[in-house]
Amino acid sequence: MILALGLATSAQQSGREGGQTPNFDAVEITVLPAQGNVYMLVGAGGAGGAGGNVTLQIGKDGVLLVDTQYAPLSGKILAAIRTLSTEPIRYIINTHVHPDHTGGNENIRKAGSTIAGGNVSLDIQDAAQGAQIIAHDNVLKRMSARTVQPPIPAAAWPTSTFVGDDKKLFFNGEGIHIIHQPVAHTDGDSIVFFRRSDVISTGDIFTTTNYPVVDLAAGGTINGVIDGLNKIIDLIIPVYGQEGGTLVIPGHGRLCDMGDVINYREMATIVRDRVQDMVNKGMTLEQVKTARPTRDYDPLYGATTGFWTTDMFVEAVFKTLRAKR
Protein backbone atom coordinates (compact mmCIF):
# COMPACT_ATOMS: atom_id res chain seq x y z
CA MET A 1 0.00 0.00 0.00
CA ILE A 2 3.04 2.25 0.12
CA LEU A 3 2.63 4.83 -2.59
CA ALA A 4 4.66 5.11 -5.75
CA LEU A 5 7.56 2.86 -6.42
CA GLY A 6 9.92 5.76 -6.09
CA LEU A 7 9.32 5.31 -2.39
CA ALA A 8 9.63 1.59 -2.59
CA THR A 9 13.06 0.90 -1.28
CA SER A 10 13.05 3.53 1.38
CA ALA A 11 9.74 2.12 2.47
CA GLN A 12 11.45 -1.14 3.20
CA GLN A 13 12.98 0.68 6.09
CA SER A 14 10.07 3.03 6.82
CA GLY A 15 6.58 2.00 7.83
CA ARG A 16 3.26 2.24 6.08
CA GLU A 17 2.20 5.00 8.43
CA GLY A 18 4.21 7.90 7.08
CA GLY A 19 6.00 9.96 9.66
CA GLN A 20 6.23 7.15 12.18
CA THR A 21 9.37 5.18 12.78
CA PRO A 22 8.41 1.56 12.61
CA ASN A 23 9.70 -0.79 15.22
CA PHE A 24 9.76 -4.10 13.44
CA ASP A 25 11.00 -5.81 16.60
CA ALA A 26 7.65 -4.96 18.19
CA VAL A 27 5.59 -6.44 15.35
CA GLU A 28 4.02 -9.77 16.14
CA ILE A 29 2.94 -12.12 13.37
CA THR A 30 -0.06 -14.21 14.26
CA VAL A 31 -1.83 -16.93 12.33
CA LEU A 32 -5.58 -16.94 11.74
CA PRO A 33 -7.07 -19.94 9.95
CA ALA A 34 -9.34 -18.78 7.13
CA GLN A 35 -10.77 -22.02 5.76
CA GLY A 36 -9.65 -25.07 3.85
CA ASN A 37 -5.91 -24.97 3.25
CA VAL A 38 -5.67 -21.20 3.61
CA TYR A 39 -4.46 -19.08 6.52
CA MET A 40 -4.05 -15.37 7.13
CA LEU A 41 -0.83 -14.07 8.70
CA VAL A 42 -1.44 -10.77 10.45
CA GLY A 43 1.13 -8.30 11.67
CA ALA A 44 0.25 -6.20 14.67
CA GLY A 45 2.08 -3.46 16.54
CA GLY A 46 5.33 -1.77 15.71
CA ALA A 47 4.13 1.80 15.05
CA GLY A 48 3.13 1.37 11.45
CA GLY A 49 5.51 -1.46 10.69
CA ALA A 50 2.84 -4.13 10.60
CA GLY A 51 2.59 -4.22 6.80
CA GLY A 52 0.02 -5.99 4.68
CA ASN A 53 -1.68 -9.29 5.36
CA VAL A 54 0.04 -12.43 4.11
CA THR A 55 -2.09 -15.26 2.76
CA LEU A 56 -0.72 -18.74 3.19
CA GLN A 57 -1.79 -21.94 1.46
CA ILE A 58 -0.28 -25.22 2.66
CA GLY A 59 -0.52 -28.87 1.68
CA LYS A 60 1.45 -31.89 0.55
CA ASP A 61 2.91 -30.04 -2.45
CA GLY A 62 4.45 -27.35 -0.28
CA VAL A 63 3.77 -23.80 0.80
CA LEU A 64 2.41 -20.91 -1.24
CA LEU A 65 2.34 -17.31 -0.03
CA VAL A 66 0.43 -14.33 -1.31
CA ASP A 67 2.63 -11.32 -0.50
CA THR A 68 5.63 -11.22 1.80
CA GLN A 69 5.34 -8.18 4.08
CA TYR A 70 8.29 -5.91 4.90
CA ALA A 71 11.78 -7.40 4.62
CA PRO A 72 12.67 -7.04 8.31
CA LEU A 73 9.70 -9.26 9.19
CA SER A 74 10.78 -12.20 7.03
CA GLY A 75 12.20 -14.14 9.97
CA LYS A 76 8.91 -13.88 11.85
CA ILE A 77 6.93 -14.78 8.74
CA LEU A 78 9.05 -17.87 8.18
CA ALA A 79 8.71 -18.85 11.83
CA ALA A 80 4.94 -18.53 11.58
CA ILE A 81 4.91 -20.65 8.41
CA ARG A 82 6.91 -23.36 10.15
CA THR A 83 4.30 -23.64 12.89
CA LEU A 84 1.94 -24.88 10.16
CA SER A 85 4.11 -26.73 7.63
CA THR A 86 7.59 -28.10 7.22
CA GLU A 87 7.12 -28.52 3.46
CA PRO A 88 9.22 -26.38 1.08
CA ILE A 89 8.06 -22.91 0.09
CA ARG A 90 7.30 -23.25 -3.62
CA TYR A 91 5.45 -20.12 -4.70
CA ILE A 92 5.12 -16.46 -3.81
CA ILE A 93 2.38 -14.46 -5.51
CA ASN A 94 2.61 -10.67 -5.36
CA THR A 95 -0.73 -8.84 -5.47
CA HIS A 96 1.04 -5.60 -6.37
CA VAL A 97 4.37 -3.84 -6.21
CA HIS A 98 4.36 -2.00 -2.88
CA PRO A 99 7.07 -2.96 -0.39
CA ASP A 100 4.69 -3.66 2.51
CA HIS A 101 3.59 -6.59 0.32
CA THR A 102 6.81 -7.44 -1.57
CA GLY A 103 9.54 -6.38 0.87
CA GLY A 104 10.15 -9.95 2.02
CA ASN A 105 10.36 -11.41 -1.50
CA GLU A 106 14.11 -11.91 -1.49
CA ASN A 107 14.36 -13.44 1.97
CA ILE A 108 11.40 -15.75 1.60
CA ARG A 109 12.30 -16.76 -1.94
CA LYS A 110 15.73 -17.80 -0.69
CA ALA A 111 14.11 -19.95 1.99
CA GLY A 112 12.19 -21.91 -0.66
CA SER A 113 12.76 -23.93 -3.78
CA THR A 114 11.06 -24.01 -7.15
CA ILE A 115 9.60 -27.20 -8.55
CA ALA A 116 11.98 -27.73 -11.48
CA GLY A 117 12.75 -30.47 -13.96
CA GLY A 118 12.74 -31.35 -17.60
CA ASN A 119 15.32 -29.89 -19.94
CA VAL A 120 17.44 -28.04 -17.43
CA SER A 121 21.05 -27.68 -18.44
CA LEU A 122 23.89 -27.90 -15.93
CA ASP A 123 22.90 -28.75 -12.38
CA ILE A 124 19.18 -29.34 -11.77
CA GLN A 125 19.61 -27.94 -8.28
CA ASP A 126 20.49 -24.52 -9.70
CA ALA A 127 17.12 -24.34 -11.39
CA ALA A 128 15.36 -25.18 -8.16
CA GLN A 129 17.01 -22.49 -6.07
CA GLY A 130 14.51 -20.21 -4.47
CA ALA A 131 10.73 -20.14 -4.61
CA GLN A 132 9.06 -18.89 -7.74
CA ILE A 133 7.65 -15.35 -7.53
CA ILE A 134 4.54 -14.81 -9.65
CA ALA A 135 3.10 -11.39 -10.44
CA HIS A 136 1.58 -9.35 -13.21
CA ASP A 137 4.22 -8.08 -15.62
CA ASN A 138 3.71 -4.49 -14.50
CA VAL A 139 5.00 -5.45 -11.05
CA LEU A 140 8.26 -6.60 -12.60
CA LYS A 141 8.48 -3.48 -14.75
CA ARG A 142 8.06 -1.20 -11.77
CA MET A 143 10.43 -3.13 -9.50
CA SER A 144 13.15 -3.30 -12.14
CA ALA A 145 12.81 0.26 -13.41
CA ARG A 146 16.06 2.21 -13.49
CA THR A 147 14.34 5.15 -11.84
CA VAL A 148 13.92 3.23 -8.60
CA GLN A 149 16.59 4.39 -6.21
CA PRO A 150 18.16 2.61 -4.54
CA PRO A 151 17.50 -0.29 -6.89
CA ILE A 152 15.52 -3.28 -5.70
CA PRO A 153 17.72 -6.41 -5.82
CA ALA A 154 16.96 -8.67 -8.76
CA ALA A 155 16.52 -11.54 -6.32
CA ALA A 156 13.34 -9.83 -5.10
CA TRP A 157 11.82 -9.45 -8.57
CA PRO A 158 9.05 -11.67 -9.90
CA THR A 159 10.45 -14.72 -11.67
CA SER A 160 7.26 -15.58 -13.53
CA THR A 161 5.02 -12.85 -14.88
CA PHE A 162 1.83 -12.75 -16.92
CA VAL A 163 0.49 -10.07 -19.22
CA GLY A 164 -3.06 -11.16 -19.94
CA ASP A 165 -6.17 -11.21 -17.79
CA ASP A 166 -5.13 -14.06 -15.54
CA LYS A 167 -2.83 -16.93 -14.69
CA LYS A 168 -3.87 -20.33 -13.34
CA LEU A 169 -2.06 -22.78 -11.06
CA PHE A 170 -3.01 -26.11 -9.53
CA PHE A 171 -1.23 -26.60 -6.22
CA ASN A 172 -1.98 -28.54 -3.06
CA GLY A 173 -5.03 -30.10 -4.64
CA GLU A 174 -6.81 -26.92 -5.66
CA GLY A 175 -7.05 -24.51 -8.52
CA ILE A 176 -5.61 -21.08 -7.87
CA HIS A 177 -6.85 -18.32 -10.14
CA ILE A 178 -4.69 -15.19 -10.28
CA ILE A 179 -6.83 -12.45 -11.82
CA HIS A 180 -5.34 -9.19 -13.01
CA GLN A 181 -7.37 -6.08 -12.18
CA PRO A 182 -6.20 -3.22 -14.40
CA VAL A 183 -5.55 0.32 -13.16
CA ALA A 184 -6.99 -0.16 -9.66
CA HIS A 185 -4.78 0.31 -6.58
CA THR A 186 -1.87 0.25 -9.06
CA ASP A 187 -1.52 -0.94 -12.66
CA GLY A 188 -0.24 -4.37 -11.58
CA ASP A 189 -2.90 -5.61 -9.16
CA SER A 190 -3.88 -9.25 -8.88
CA ILE A 191 -6.71 -10.92 -6.98
CA VAL A 192 -5.91 -14.50 -5.93
CA PHE A 193 -8.81 -16.97 -5.71
CA PHE A 194 -8.28 -20.32 -3.98
CA ARG A 195 -11.12 -22.25 -5.54
CA ARG A 196 -11.39 -25.34 -3.33
CA SER A 197 -10.66 -23.57 -0.05
CA ASP A 198 -13.05 -20.83 -1.26
CA VAL A 199 -10.88 -17.93 -0.14
CA ILE A 200 -9.98 -14.75 -2.03
CA SER A 201 -6.84 -12.75 -1.28
CA THR A 202 -7.48 -9.25 -2.58
CA GLY A 203 -4.30 -7.25 -2.11
CA ASP A 204 -4.94 -3.58 -1.51
CA ILE A 205 -7.94 -3.30 -3.80
CA PHE A 206 -9.87 -4.07 -0.62
CA THR A 207 -8.93 -3.13 2.93
CA THR A 208 -10.95 -2.57 6.08
CA THR A 209 -8.73 0.05 7.63
CA ASN A 210 -8.78 3.05 5.33
CA TYR A 211 -10.19 4.63 2.20
CA PRO A 212 -9.07 2.99 -1.04
CA VAL A 213 -5.48 3.86 -1.76
CA VAL A 214 -5.34 5.03 -5.35
CA ASP A 215 -1.65 5.20 -6.24
CA LEU A 216 -1.78 7.58 -9.17
CA ALA A 217 1.98 7.41 -9.73
CA ALA A 218 1.76 3.63 -10.06
CA GLY A 219 -1.19 3.75 -12.48
CA GLY A 220 -4.10 3.49 -10.03
CA THR A 221 -7.61 4.89 -10.55
CA ILE A 222 -10.75 4.98 -8.41
CA ASN A 223 -12.85 3.37 -11.11
CA GLY A 224 -10.36 0.53 -11.34
CA VAL A 225 -10.66 0.01 -7.58
CA ILE A 226 -14.47 -0.09 -7.84
CA ASP A 227 -14.27 -2.49 -10.79
CA GLY A 228 -11.98 -4.66 -8.68
CA LEU A 229 -14.42 -4.64 -5.76
CA ASN A 230 -17.23 -5.61 -8.12
CA LYS A 231 -15.05 -8.40 -9.49
CA ILE A 232 -14.45 -9.72 -5.97
CA ILE A 233 -18.20 -9.60 -5.23
CA ASP A 234 -18.87 -11.49 -8.47
CA LEU A 235 -16.52 -14.27 -7.36
CA ILE A 236 -18.10 -14.66 -3.93
CA ILE A 237 -20.89 -17.12 -3.24
CA PRO A 238 -22.26 -16.61 0.28
CA VAL A 239 -24.04 -19.25 2.30
CA TYR A 240 -27.01 -16.99 2.93
CA GLY A 241 -27.62 -13.26 2.67
CA GLN A 242 -24.19 -11.75 2.55
CA GLU A 243 -22.43 -14.11 4.90
CA GLY A 244 -20.30 -17.20 5.00
CA GLY A 245 -19.22 -19.20 1.96
CA THR A 246 -16.34 -17.46 0.28
CA LEU A 247 -14.01 -15.74 2.73
CA VAL A 248 -11.94 -12.70 1.83
CA ILE A 249 -8.47 -11.78 3.09
CA PRO A 250 -8.00 -8.03 2.56
CA GLY A 251 -4.70 -6.28 1.92
CA HIS A 252 -4.95 -4.77 5.38
CA GLY A 253 -7.41 -5.35 8.18
CA ARG A 254 -9.56 -8.19 9.39
CA LEU A 255 -10.80 -11.39 7.79
CA CYS A 256 -13.97 -10.67 5.81
CA ASP A 257 -16.77 -12.10 3.74
CA MET A 258 -19.21 -10.77 1.18
CA GLY A 259 -21.00 -8.27 3.42
CA ASP A 260 -17.78 -6.45 4.23
CA VAL A 261 -16.79 -6.11 0.57
CA ILE A 262 -20.30 -4.88 -0.28
CA ASN A 263 -20.12 -2.20 2.42
CA TYR A 264 -16.73 -1.04 1.17
CA ARG A 265 -17.87 -1.07 -2.46
CA GLU A 266 -20.92 0.98 -1.45
CA MET A 267 -18.72 3.60 0.20
CA ALA A 268 -16.26 3.77 -2.70
CA THR A 269 -19.04 4.06 -5.29
CA ILE A 270 -20.99 6.72 -3.41
CA VAL A 271 -17.91 8.87 -2.82
CA ARG A 272 -16.90 8.44 -6.47
CA ASP A 273 -20.38 9.52 -7.59
CA ARG A 274 -20.33 12.58 -5.35
CA VAL A 275 -16.92 13.70 -6.56
CA GLN A 276 -17.93 12.97 -10.16
CA ASP A 277 -20.95 15.27 -9.71
CA MET A 278 -18.66 18.00 -8.39
CA VAL A 279 -16.22 17.53 -11.27
CA ASN A 280 -19.13 17.75 -13.70
CA LYS A 281 -20.13 21.04 -12.10
CA GLY A 282 -16.65 22.40 -12.68
CA MET A 283 -15.61 22.56 -9.04
CA THR A 284 -11.93 22.91 -8.23
CA LEU A 285 -10.01 20.45 -6.09
CA GLU A 286 -10.06 22.87 -3.18
CA GLN A 287 -13.81 23.32 -3.50
CA VAL A 288 -14.28 19.57 -3.55
CA LYS A 289 -12.14 19.13 -0.45
CA THR A 290 -14.04 21.90 1.30
CA ALA A 291 -17.35 20.19 0.49
CA ARG A 292 -16.07 17.09 2.34
CA PRO A 293 -17.72 14.45 0.16
CA THR A 294 -16.52 11.69 2.49
CA ARG A 295 -17.66 13.09 5.80
CA ASP A 296 -20.26 10.41 6.54
CA TYR A 297 -17.64 7.70 6.08
CA ASP A 298 -14.76 9.50 7.81
CA PRO A 299 -15.48 7.89 11.20
CA LEU A 300 -14.88 4.52 9.55
CA TYR A 301 -12.09 5.13 7.09
CA GLY A 302 -10.84 8.71 7.45
CA ALA A 303 -7.45 9.95 8.64
CA THR A 304 -5.94 13.39 9.07
CA THR A 305 -2.40 12.08 9.55
CA GLY A 306 -0.42 9.12 8.30
CA PHE A 307 0.48 7.86 4.89
CA TRP A 308 -3.03 8.02 3.37
CA THR A 309 -5.19 10.85 4.62
CA THR A 310 -8.77 11.60 3.66
CA ASP A 311 -7.56 14.64 1.73
CA MET A 312 -5.18 12.45 -0.28
CA PHE A 313 -8.01 10.07 -1.10
CA VAL A 314 -10.32 12.86 -2.24
CA GLU A 315 -7.53 14.34 -4.32
CA ALA A 316 -6.78 11.00 -5.98
CA VAL A 317 -10.46 10.46 -6.79
CA PHE A 318 -10.77 14.00 -8.15
CA LYS A 319 -7.69 13.68 -10.34
CA THR A 320 -8.66 10.35 -11.85
CA LEU A 321 -12.19 11.54 -12.61
CA ARG A 322 -11.09 14.87 -14.00
CA ALA A 323 -8.54 13.13 -16.21
CA LYS A 324 -11.36 11.01 -17.61
CA ARG A 325 -13.31 14.03 -18.85
Add this chain to the structure above:
Amino acid sequence: MRLRACLLPVVFFLVCVPAHAQVNLSGVWNNLNILHEDWPDRLFGPELGDYAGLPVTDALRLRADTWDASLITLPEYQCRVHPSDYVPSFAGMRIWEERDSASQQLIAIHTHHFAWGTERSIWMDGRPHPPDYALHTAMGFSTGTWDKDILTVTTTHLKEGWVRRNGLARSDRATVTEHFIRHDDHMTLVTIVTDPAYYTEPVIRSRDYEYEVAGEIGPYPCEPVEEVIRPKGEIPHHLPGTNPFLGAYAAAHGVPPEAARGGAETMYPEYRKKIRGAQK
Protein backbone atom coordinates in the same frame (compact mmCIF):
# COMPACT_ATOMS: atom_id res chain seq x y z
CA MET B 1 -45.46 -28.70 64.70
CA ARG B 2 -41.96 -27.93 65.82
CA LEU B 3 -40.59 -30.49 63.34
CA ARG B 4 -42.50 -28.90 60.47
CA ALA B 5 -41.20 -25.49 61.43
CA CYS B 6 -37.68 -26.80 61.33
CA LEU B 7 -38.05 -28.57 58.00
CA LEU B 8 -39.80 -25.76 56.21
CA PRO B 9 -36.69 -23.66 55.54
CA VAL B 10 -34.85 -26.72 54.26
CA VAL B 11 -37.65 -27.70 51.91
CA PHE B 12 -37.99 -24.12 50.71
CA PHE B 13 -34.29 -24.00 49.93
CA LEU B 14 -34.31 -27.26 48.01
CA VAL B 15 -37.37 -26.42 45.98
CA CYS B 16 -36.95 -22.73 45.29
CA VAL B 17 -33.25 -22.13 44.77
CA PRO B 18 -31.89 -23.32 41.42
CA ALA B 19 -28.45 -24.87 41.35
CA HIS B 20 -26.78 -21.77 39.92
CA ALA B 21 -29.38 -19.10 40.58
CA GLN B 22 -30.21 -19.18 36.87
CA VAL B 23 -33.45 -18.77 35.01
CA ASN B 24 -34.25 -21.11 32.19
CA LEU B 25 -35.01 -19.06 29.10
CA SER B 26 -35.60 -22.04 26.82
CA GLY B 27 -38.67 -22.10 24.64
CA VAL B 28 -40.38 -20.08 21.93
CA TRP B 29 -40.91 -16.40 22.64
CA ASN B 30 -43.06 -14.15 20.52
CA ASN B 31 -43.90 -10.50 20.43
CA LEU B 32 -46.46 -9.96 17.69
CA ASN B 33 -49.32 -9.49 20.17
CA ILE B 34 -47.50 -6.95 22.34
CA LEU B 35 -45.80 -4.58 19.95
CA HIS B 36 -48.12 -1.76 21.02
CA GLU B 37 -46.79 1.65 20.03
CA ASP B 38 -43.69 0.08 18.48
CA TRP B 39 -45.77 -1.60 15.78
CA PRO B 40 -45.06 0.84 12.93
CA ASP B 41 -41.35 1.07 13.62
CA ARG B 42 -40.77 -2.63 14.21
CA LEU B 43 -42.93 -4.17 11.50
CA PHE B 44 -43.47 -1.76 8.63
CA GLY B 45 -40.32 0.16 9.34
CA PRO B 46 -39.45 3.74 10.18
CA GLU B 47 -40.16 6.65 7.90
CA LEU B 48 -37.46 8.39 5.90
CA GLY B 49 -35.93 11.30 7.75
CA ASP B 50 -37.03 10.12 11.21
CA TYR B 51 -33.94 10.35 13.39
CA ALA B 52 -35.80 11.68 16.44
CA GLY B 53 -34.74 10.42 19.83
CA LEU B 54 -31.46 8.96 18.68
CA PRO B 55 -27.99 10.34 19.51
CA VAL B 56 -26.85 10.49 15.88
CA THR B 57 -23.67 12.24 14.78
CA ASP B 58 -23.51 14.70 11.90
CA ALA B 59 -21.70 12.05 9.88
CA LEU B 60 -24.50 9.54 10.37
CA ARG B 61 -27.14 12.17 9.64
CA LEU B 62 -25.56 12.74 6.23
CA ARG B 63 -25.30 9.04 5.60
CA ALA B 64 -29.00 8.59 6.32
CA ASP B 65 -29.96 11.70 4.34
CA THR B 66 -28.30 10.28 1.25
CA TRP B 67 -29.59 6.72 1.73
CA ASP B 68 -31.98 5.47 -0.91
CA ALA B 69 -34.39 2.63 -0.06
CA SER B 70 -33.85 1.30 -3.59
CA LEU B 71 -30.52 0.03 -2.30
CA ILE B 72 -32.26 -3.04 -0.93
CA THR B 73 -33.56 -3.95 -4.34
CA LEU B 74 -30.01 -4.88 -5.36
CA PRO B 75 -29.77 -8.69 -5.39
CA GLU B 76 -26.83 -8.75 -3.01
CA TYR B 77 -28.82 -6.73 -0.44
CA GLN B 78 -32.16 -8.54 -0.63
CA CYS B 79 -31.34 -11.34 1.80
CA ARG B 80 -29.11 -9.26 4.08
CA VAL B 81 -30.04 -10.44 7.56
CA HIS B 82 -30.99 -8.29 10.52
CA PRO B 83 -28.03 -8.02 12.90
CA SER B 84 -28.36 -9.52 16.37
CA ASP B 85 -28.98 -6.14 18.01
CA TYR B 86 -31.87 -5.39 15.60
CA VAL B 87 -33.42 -8.78 14.95
CA PRO B 88 -35.30 -8.86 18.30
CA SER B 89 -37.53 -6.15 16.85
CA PHE B 90 -38.98 -8.76 14.60
CA ALA B 91 -41.34 -11.59 15.40
CA GLY B 92 -40.34 -14.56 17.49
CA MET B 93 -37.32 -16.52 18.53
CA ARG B 94 -36.55 -19.91 19.96
CA ILE B 95 -34.06 -20.16 22.82
CA TRP B 96 -32.36 -23.37 23.86
CA GLU B 97 -29.48 -24.45 26.00
CA GLU B 98 -26.43 -26.51 25.11
CA ARG B 99 -25.05 -28.43 28.07
CA ASP B 100 -22.11 -30.75 28.51
CA SER B 101 -23.73 -34.17 28.73
CA ALA B 102 -21.47 -35.43 31.51
CA SER B 103 -21.26 -32.44 33.82
CA GLN B 104 -24.48 -30.68 32.76
CA GLN B 105 -22.54 -27.44 32.79
CA LEU B 106 -24.00 -24.79 30.55
CA ILE B 107 -21.85 -24.32 27.44
CA ALA B 108 -24.02 -21.97 25.41
CA ILE B 109 -27.45 -20.49 24.99
CA HIS B 110 -28.60 -20.46 21.38
CA THR B 111 -31.26 -18.39 19.69
CA HIS B 112 -33.04 -18.93 16.39
CA HIS B 113 -34.88 -15.91 14.99
CA PHE B 114 -37.84 -16.07 12.67
CA ALA B 115 -36.52 -13.12 10.67
CA TRP B 116 -34.14 -14.50 8.08
CA GLY B 117 -33.75 -17.68 10.13
CA THR B 118 -30.59 -16.44 11.79
CA GLU B 119 -29.04 -18.35 14.64
CA ARG B 120 -26.82 -17.10 17.33
CA SER B 121 -24.70 -18.59 20.11
CA ILE B 122 -24.15 -16.94 23.46
CA TRP B 123 -21.15 -18.67 24.97
CA MET B 124 -21.48 -19.30 28.70
CA ASP B 125 -18.29 -21.28 29.24
CA GLY B 126 -15.96 -18.37 29.82
CA ARG B 127 -14.21 -18.50 26.47
CA PRO B 128 -12.51 -15.24 25.37
CA HIS B 129 -13.63 -13.11 22.46
CA PRO B 130 -11.59 -13.60 19.25
CA PRO B 131 -8.85 -11.17 18.20
CA ASP B 132 -9.82 -7.96 16.41
CA TYR B 133 -8.79 -9.32 13.03
CA ALA B 134 -11.20 -12.27 13.16
CA LEU B 135 -14.33 -12.39 11.02
CA HIS B 136 -17.21 -10.08 11.91
CA THR B 137 -20.74 -11.37 11.41
CA ALA B 138 -24.31 -10.10 11.63
CA MET B 139 -24.76 -12.04 14.87
CA GLY B 140 -21.35 -11.09 16.26
CA PHE B 141 -19.51 -13.01 18.94
CA SER B 142 -21.42 -13.17 22.22
CA THR B 143 -20.52 -14.23 25.72
CA GLY B 144 -22.92 -14.29 28.63
CA THR B 145 -22.92 -14.20 32.40
CA TRP B 146 -25.67 -14.49 34.97
CA ASP B 147 -26.34 -11.54 37.19
CA LYS B 148 -28.73 -13.29 39.58
CA ASP B 149 -31.72 -14.02 37.34
CA ILE B 150 -30.66 -11.73 34.54
CA LEU B 151 -28.65 -13.01 31.61
CA THR B 152 -26.20 -10.29 30.55
CA VAL B 153 -24.63 -10.71 27.12
CA THR B 154 -21.67 -8.88 25.59
CA THR B 155 -21.34 -8.93 21.81
CA THR B 156 -18.37 -7.88 19.68
CA HIS B 157 -17.28 -8.66 16.09
CA LEU B 158 -20.45 -7.31 14.55
CA LYS B 159 -20.77 -6.49 10.89
CA GLU B 160 -22.14 -3.10 10.00
CA GLY B 161 -25.86 -3.06 10.68
CA TRP B 162 -28.58 -0.53 11.39
CA VAL B 163 -30.47 1.03 14.23
CA ARG B 164 -33.38 2.11 12.06
CA ARG B 165 -34.20 0.81 8.62
CA ASN B 166 -34.09 4.26 7.09
CA GLY B 167 -30.37 4.60 6.57
CA LEU B 168 -29.34 5.03 10.20
CA ALA B 169 -26.39 2.67 10.18
CA ARG B 170 -24.65 1.06 13.11
CA SER B 171 -20.94 0.58 12.48
CA ASP B 172 -18.83 -2.54 12.80
CA ARG B 173 -16.98 -0.84 15.67
CA ALA B 174 -20.01 -1.16 17.93
CA THR B 175 -20.25 -3.34 20.99
CA VAL B 176 -23.60 -4.44 22.38
CA THR B 177 -24.70 -5.30 25.89
CA GLU B 178 -28.00 -7.13 26.37
CA HIS B 179 -30.02 -8.10 29.41
CA PHE B 180 -32.51 -10.96 29.12
CA ILE B 181 -34.97 -10.53 31.99
CA ARG B 182 -37.68 -13.16 32.47
CA HIS B 183 -40.82 -12.42 34.46
CA ASP B 184 -42.74 -15.69 34.47
CA ASP B 185 -44.21 -15.96 30.98
CA HIS B 186 -42.96 -12.58 29.88
CA MET B 187 -39.43 -11.56 28.97
CA THR B 188 -37.86 -8.17 28.52
CA LEU B 189 -34.79 -7.90 26.34
CA VAL B 190 -32.81 -4.70 26.88
CA THR B 191 -30.27 -3.88 24.17
CA ILE B 192 -27.56 -1.25 24.68
CA VAL B 193 -25.59 -0.36 21.55
CA THR B 194 -22.35 1.56 22.01
CA ASP B 195 -21.04 2.78 18.68
CA PRO B 196 -18.32 5.43 18.91
CA ALA B 197 -18.33 5.92 15.13
CA TYR B 198 -21.93 7.04 14.65
CA TYR B 199 -23.66 7.64 18.02
CA THR B 200 -22.62 10.12 20.69
CA GLU B 201 -24.30 8.14 23.47
CA PRO B 202 -25.37 4.51 23.88
CA VAL B 203 -28.61 3.59 22.13
CA ILE B 204 -30.87 1.73 24.56
CA ARG B 205 -33.97 -0.21 23.55
CA SER B 206 -36.18 -2.75 25.24
CA ARG B 207 -38.44 -5.31 23.62
CA ASP B 208 -41.02 -7.50 25.32
CA TYR B 209 -41.83 -11.11 24.55
CA GLU B 210 -44.50 -13.61 25.58
CA TYR B 211 -43.75 -17.28 26.17
CA GLU B 212 -45.64 -19.57 23.80
CA VAL B 213 -46.31 -23.03 25.16
CA ALA B 214 -46.94 -24.48 21.71
CA GLY B 215 -44.87 -21.96 19.82
CA GLU B 216 -43.31 -22.75 16.47
CA ILE B 217 -40.83 -20.78 14.42
CA GLY B 218 -41.48 -21.02 10.71
CA PRO B 219 -38.85 -21.15 7.98
CA TYR B 220 -37.69 -17.95 6.32
CA PRO B 221 -36.35 -18.74 2.86
CA CYS B 222 -34.88 -15.90 0.84
CA GLU B 223 -33.63 -16.06 -2.71
CA PRO B 224 -32.35 -12.92 -4.42
CA VAL B 225 -33.76 -12.01 -7.81
CA GLU B 226 -33.14 -9.23 -10.32
CA GLU B 227 -35.85 -6.76 -9.29
CA VAL B 228 -34.60 -3.76 -11.26
CA ILE B 229 -32.41 -3.80 -14.36
CA ARG B 230 -29.51 -1.45 -13.70
CA PRO B 231 -26.06 -0.81 -15.10
CA LYS B 232 -23.54 -3.08 -13.40
CA GLY B 233 -22.11 -1.57 -10.25
CA GLU B 234 -24.76 1.12 -9.85
CA ILE B 235 -25.54 1.88 -6.20
CA PRO B 236 -28.80 3.77 -5.52
CA HIS B 237 -28.22 6.83 -3.33
CA HIS B 238 -29.08 10.52 -3.18
CA LEU B 239 -26.41 13.14 -3.69
CA PRO B 240 -26.13 15.38 -0.60
CA GLY B 241 -28.93 17.91 -0.48
CA THR B 242 -31.07 16.26 -3.15
CA ASN B 243 -33.21 13.76 -1.19
CA PRO B 244 -36.80 14.99 -1.67
CA PHE B 245 -38.33 12.74 1.01
CA LEU B 246 -36.58 13.92 4.14
CA GLY B 247 -39.22 16.41 5.27
CA ALA B 248 -42.23 14.13 4.84
CA TYR B 249 -42.02 12.48 8.25
CA ALA B 250 -41.92 15.72 10.22
CA ALA B 251 -44.75 17.22 8.14
CA ALA B 252 -46.99 14.15 8.41
CA HIS B 253 -46.71 13.85 12.17
CA GLY B 254 -46.44 17.48 13.18
CA VAL B 255 -42.93 16.96 14.51
CA PRO B 256 -40.72 20.05 14.45
CA PRO B 257 -38.20 19.53 11.64
CA GLU B 258 -35.24 20.10 13.92
CA ALA B 259 -36.51 17.40 16.31
CA ALA B 260 -36.80 14.94 13.45
CA ARG B 261 -33.10 15.44 12.76
CA GLY B 262 -32.25 13.70 16.03
CA GLY B 263 -29.18 14.11 18.18
CA ALA B 264 -28.56 13.27 21.81
CA GLU B 265 -30.59 16.23 23.01
CA THR B 266 -33.75 14.83 21.42
CA MET B 267 -33.58 11.74 23.63
CA TYR B 268 -34.43 13.57 26.82
CA PRO B 269 -37.79 14.87 28.12
CA GLU B 270 -36.39 18.38 28.59
CA TYR B 271 -36.15 18.68 24.83
CA ARG B 272 -39.94 18.84 24.53
CA LYS B 273 -40.01 21.93 26.69
CA LYS B 274 -37.28 23.51 24.63
CA ILE B 275 -39.13 22.82 21.39
CA ARG B 276 -42.42 24.09 22.78
CA GLY B 277 -40.66 27.23 23.95
CA ALA B 278 -39.12 27.80 20.55
CA GLN B 279 -42.49 27.36 18.83
CA LYS B 280 -44.26 29.99 20.95
